[in-house]
Amino acid sequence: MNAVYPARSKQVAARMLGGEMMIMSPTDASLFNLNDVGSAIWNAADGRTSIDEIVARLCDEFEVTPEAARHDAETFVAELAAHGILHLSDQPIAPAGSGRQESI
Amino acid sequence: MTITATHELAIDIGGMPILVRTDSTEFAALLEDRYGSFIHAPSSDRIFSLDIELIPPRTVLEDEDVSVRIESGRWIMTRGDFRAEFDPRGGHGWVRQSANPYSIDGVLRILHSLFLAREGGFLVHAASAARKGRAFLFAGVSGAGKTTLSRLAPPDAEVLTDEISYVRPCPNGYEAFGTPFAGELARIGANLRAPLAALYLLVQGPENCIEPVDPAEAARAVLRNILFFAHDEELVHLVFQSVFDFVARVPVQRLVFTPDARVWELIV
Numbered sequence: 347m348n349a350v351y352p353a354r355s356k357q358v359a360a361r362m363l364g365g366e367m368m369i370m371s372p373t374d375a376s377l378f379n380l381n382d383v384g385s386a387i388w389n390a391a392d393g394r395t396s397i398d399e400i401v402a403r404l405c406d407e408f409e410v411t412p413e414a415a416r417h418d419a420e421t422f423v424a425e426l427a428a429h430g431i432l433h434l435s436d437q438p439i440a441p442a443g444s445g446r447q448e449s450i
Numbered sequence: 451m452t453i454t455a456t457h458e459l460a461i462d463i464g465g466m467p468i469l470v471r472t473d474s475t476e477f478a479a480l481l482e483d484r485y486g487s488f489i490h491a492p493s494s495d496r497i498f499s500l501d502i503e504l505i506p507p508r509t510v511l512e513d514e515d516v517s518v519r520i521e522s523g524r525w526i527m528t529r530g531d532f533r534a535e536f537d538p539r540g541g542h543g544w545v546r547q548s549a550n551p552y553s554i555d556g557v558l559r560i561l562h563s564l565f566l567a568r569e570g571g572f573l574v575h576a577a578s579a580a581r582k583g584r585a586f587l588f589a590g591v592s593g594a595g596k597t598t599l600s601r602l603a604p605p606d607a608e609v610l611t612d613e614i615s616y617v618r619p620c621p622n623g624y625e626a627f628g629t630p631f632a633g634e635l636a637r638i639g640a641n642l643r644a645p646l647a648a649l650y651l652l653v654q655g656p657e658n659c660i661e662p663v664d665p666a667e668a669a670r671a672v673l674r675n676i677l678f679f680a681h682d683e684e685l686v687h688l689v690f691q692s693v694f695d696f697v698a699r700v701p702v703q704r705l706v707f708t709p710d711a712r713v714w715e716l717i718v
Binding site for chain 1: 664665666669670673674678681683686687689690691694
């Protein structure tokens with residue numbers, strides 16, 4: 347299977363509040379609340395880090411098996427990509443920035 | 451579209467009057483009845499206007515969702531029962547619908563949600579009431595108790611709406627406005643405005659009490675209850691930002707209530 351490099355959309359509306367990441371799709375206004383694992387994947391999705399590397403980081407940071415981490419990462423990335431929140435590439439892409447992400 | 455209108459009615463919601471023109475006497479009377487105290491006599495300072503073209507009724511599928519898109523700066527609004535366009539620069543638009551109050555009501559909700567998005571405000575699924583000069587919002591999905599709480603309102607509380615609340619920022623916080631957008635109460639709200647004191651998330655429970663809500667839950671709840679129709683990147687960002695500004699400035703708490711009038715002892 348070819349490597350996949352997820353990258354955050356520049357247009358996404360994202361906000362960290364009280365330790366919870368909230369993201370709204372720029373195209374259909376769908377709202378996503380990310381848990382710790384989702385936030386870790388989101389933060390790693392810089393367009394230069396592959397899914398394989400993200401899975402390895404999840405295994406380091408959370409008590410999770412490689413199989414479960416891969417399943418979580420691939421499912422999460424596919425769902426957000428379907429809403430235009432993440433872009434997927436089969437090779438590293440230019441840094442996508444963090445969108446209009448803020449914390450309060 | 452230009453019609454030869456013989457009737458003009460200004461429907462003033464949120465201090466933002468929209469002059470509605472129709473050539474049908476019957477439809478004008480229907481609007482006057484539907485919007486009651488929200489109808490004003492036309493005056494020279496009207497900013498927005500809508501021409502209504504009435505067409506014969508047709509079969510409408512209930513699952514025909516509303517669609518709002520922006521093309522060349524114009525707002526294009528469609529639902530099974532209407533088609534409408536509005537030019538926000540010129541402040542003018544038109545609606546093609548049959549002679550019923552629900553279609554124009556849908557158009558007005560969409561227009562006000564778009565107007566408000568650009569002003570830092572929003573329409574939200576919430577009942578609201580004004581009491582002792584302050585407004586309170588009660589947010590929740592269908593069945594959460596918005597209409598029940600509105601029915602239980604004491605004489606010194608004015609129900610602003612039992613279904614769709616109108617919120618706009620003001621220099622000292624936010625204001626809530628009455629709306630004619632009614633739910634099961636089937637009664638338009640009081641046409642007045644008041645500074646917003648709190649938003650309560652409604653939950654029915656064994657006894658009346660107010661519980662704290664953390665900021666993330668507050669933002670999540672408000673976002674999930676907002677009426678927002680346009681799939682437009684700029685507007686999505688504006689509404690998203692507005693909600694976080696709102697929860698930073700307005701107390702958001704959970705109101706657990708039993709369906710009896712004593713719950714209003716907590717709303718002061």
